[in-house]
Amino acid sequence: MFDVMYKTDGIGLSAPQVGINVQLMVFNPVGERGEGEEIVLVNPRVNKYSNKMIPYEEGCLSFPGIHADVERPESVKIDARDINGARFSVSLSDLPARVFQHEFDHLQVFVL
Numbered sequence: 001m002f003d004v005m006y007k008t009d010g011i012g013l014s015a016p017q018v019g020i021n022v023q024l025m026v027f028n029p030v031g032e033r034g035e036g037e038e039i040v041l042v043n044p045r046v047n048k049y050s051n052k053m054i055p056y057e058e059g060c061l062s063f064p065g066i067h068a069d070v071e072r073p074e075s076v077k078i079d080a081r082d083i084n085g086a087r088f089s090v091s092l093s094d095l096p097a098r099v100f101q102h103e104f105d106h107l108q109v110f111v112l
């Protein structure tokens with residue numbers, strides 16, 4: 001999935017977008033192989049959203065060329081499993097939190 005993400009110049013991708021109906025997402029806020037941190041989240045659940053909302057222009061691999069301002073919480077606290085099934089928690093803010101929430105929406109509605 002990282003292959004598809006980098007090839008399409010994305011910074012995040014959810015499994016349903018590539019036809020896999022599982023609760024899995026990958027992202028790397030830097031968007032370059034070998035740079036930044038590659039994150040894989042399986043069965044992610046949001047534990048907590050920050051009260052502070054910020055707008056940011058988002059695009060989506062499933063809708064190329066369309067960008068819109070979306071207002072979302074600035075930070076999120078997440079419980080998930082890693083690729084080996086081990087539970088972990090992570091707090092994200094700014095761009096990583098943005099990417100997570102965007103991909104999380106794909107997991108909730110199971111649409112492209």
Ligand SMILES: [Zn+2]
Nearest residue numbers: 060061062102
């Ligand atoms: Zn998307």
